[in-house]
Amino acid sequence: MTLTYSEEVADARRDNRPIVALESTIITHGMPYPQNLETARTVEQVVRDNGAVPATIAISGGEIHVGLNDAALDQLARTPDAMKLSRADLAVALANGKTGATTVAATMICAARAGIDVFATGGIGGVHRGAEASFDISADLRELSKTAVTVVCAGAKAILDLPKTLEVLETLGVPVIGYGTDVLPAFWSRTSELAIPLRMDHAAEIAAAHKMRASLGLEGGQLVTNPIPQEAEIPSDYLNPIIEQAVSEAEAQSISAKKVTPFLLARIVELTAGRSLISNIALVKNNARLGAEIARALQTDA
Numbered sequence: 001m002t003l004t005y006s007e008e009v010a011d012a013r014r015d016n017r018p019i020v021a022l023e024s025t026i027i028t029h030g031m032p033y034p035q036n037l038e039t040a041r042t043v044e045q046v047v048r049d050n051g052a053v054p055a056t057i058a059i060s061g062g063e064i065h066v067g068l069n070d071a072a073l074d075q076l077a078r079t080p081d082a083m084k085l086s087r088a089d090l091a092v093a094l095a096n097g098k099t100g101a102t103t104v105a106a107t108m109i110c111a112a113r114a115g116i117d118v119f120a121t122g123g124i125g126g127v128h129r130g131a132e133a134s135f136d137i138s139a140d141l142r143e144l145s146k147t148a149v150t151v152v153c154a155g156a157k158a159i160l161d162l163p164k165t166l167e168v169l170e171t172l173g174v175p176v177i178g179y180g181t182d183v184l185p186a187f188w189s190r191t192s193e194l195a196i197p198l199r200m201d202h203a204a205e206i207a208a209a210h211k212m213r214a215s216l217g218l219e220g221g222q223l224v225t226n227p228i229p230q231e232a233e234i235p236s237d238y239l240n241p242i243i244e245q246a247v248s249e250a251e252a253q254s255i256s257a258k259k260v261t262p263f264l265l266a267r268i269v270e271l272t273a274g275r276s277l278i279s280n281i282a283l284v285k286n287n288a289r290l291g292a293e294i295a296r297a298l299q300t301d302a
Contacts, residue, residue, distance in 0.1 A: 003114055006067030012053035013115075018295035020047045020288065021066075021111035021119040021149070024058040024101035027073075028082040029262040030122065031277065032269075037077035039281050041070070043288045047120070050292035057110045059085060059093050059100040066114045076101065084258050086139045104151065105143035108221065112147050117210060117298055119151050120291030122284045123187040124223065126156040126165030128260065129247055136260070137168065145172035145220040150210045152224045152291040154283040155185035155192070158236070159243055159264045162186060166194055169223065175213075177206060179226045179290060188234040188279045190227040200224075203290065207297035226290050232282035234275060242271045 005013065012019050022043060027036045044054035055067045058076055068076065076082065076099075083093050083100035090109060093100040102110060104124050111119050125138025144151065156165045166184060169176050178184065178196030186192040200206050206224055213222070246267040255263050269277045 002063040004063045004065050005114075006055070006065070006069050008053055008069075009055045009067030016299070018052040018292065018299045019055050019116050019118075020052045020291040020295050021107055021114075021116045022047070022054055022056040022288070023104060023107040023119070023121050024056055024076060025084055025103050026122055026284065027056075027077050028079060028101040029084050030265060031280070032266075033077055033080075035277065035281070037074055039284065040073055040077065042281070043120075043284050046285045046288040047292045050289050050296075052292035052295045054288075055111070055114070055116060057102050057107050059083075059090070059098065059102065062094055062097045064094070064110050064113070066110065066116075084262075087143060088139065104140040105138075108143050108147040108149045108151065111149050117148075117150060118291050118295040119149050120284075120287040121151065121153050122280060122287065123155055123157040124151065124153050125261065126160040126162070127168055129159075129161045130251075131161060131164060134256070136256070141165070141168050141172060141174070144169065144174045144223055147221055148214065148219070149221040150206065150224060150294060151221055152226055152287045152294065154187050154228050154287060155225045156187065157261065157265075158187040158189065158239065159247065159261065159268070162192055162194060170197065172220075174220055175209070175222045177209075177222060177224045179206075179224055181225070181227050185225050185227040186236060187283070188228060188239055188276060189236040190230065190233050192236070196225065203293035203297045204300075206294050210294075210298065224290070224294070226287050228279060228283040229286050232279045234272070234279050239272075239276075242268055245271065
């Protein structure tokens with residue numbers, strides 16, 4: 001296995017500057033072209049503007065690419081048939097020289113191999129609605145219990161069963177931290193009816209907890225849930241019927257496994273006339289900003 005670093009990331013590693021990992025499925029499976037490319041570039045710049053170096057992670061040519069230059073980012077954005085990679089198929093894609101985009105779980109694995117402690121994303125996967133029958137639970141949850149990376153998100157995606165997702169995270173011993181909030185953010189919405197287990201109001205607190213976990217020898221990372229900016233929020237009472245419709249359509253079309261989330265997100269974009277896409281971009285940028293602050297705090301206290 002080869003880790004290949006972009007020039008920007010290689011320079012940051014040499015100079016011991018803070019780095020924030022970014023996933024690539026949001027590019028290949030989360031948004032249409034050209035919004036995916038524009039968003040990827042914008043999110044990377046948010047990380048830079050907040051004092052850290054972005055490392056978008058993807059797989060190609062049998063190598064883990066940690067950081068993509070602009071040409072590679074553009075090429076990935078135009079590759080709709082890229083594999084959607086998680087823990088189960090990451091090694092196969094590498095062994096066979098496939099092109100793949102990394103989910104939360106795969107990005108955590110690659111970031112940890114590259115020595116990157118902080119990863120900013122949109123929303124994590126979790127327990128899907130109806131999982132008591134389908135057993136559809138994202139590998140992201142178990143990865144959070146295994147791999148020591150602090151993940152910044154806007155909560156689990158609202159298309160999921162949030163109470164069950166929170167319960168599984170508790171069972172797996174994953175610290176779920178609300179950044180400046182006492183309730184679990186619900187991706188496009190700032191709040192839910194679920195109390196957050198832990199609250200922290202400063203990046204330095206989150207960085208200190210990350211280091212304490214390492215000193216205690218605890219497996220796994222931290223999940224930091226960062227509410228979407230208020231001006232970009234979509235109220236849950238407006239969104240819930242739309243989510244229900246999209247879920248029903250997925251069931252009617254027998255869409256399952258890795259195809260579920262991309263279908264639901266795309267359908268919700270259509271049903272909200274693009275509003276959910278605008279909110280998605282805003283929350284990813286917000287998480288990139290906080291991720292950079294945490295990465296800086298980890299370097300400051302090093």
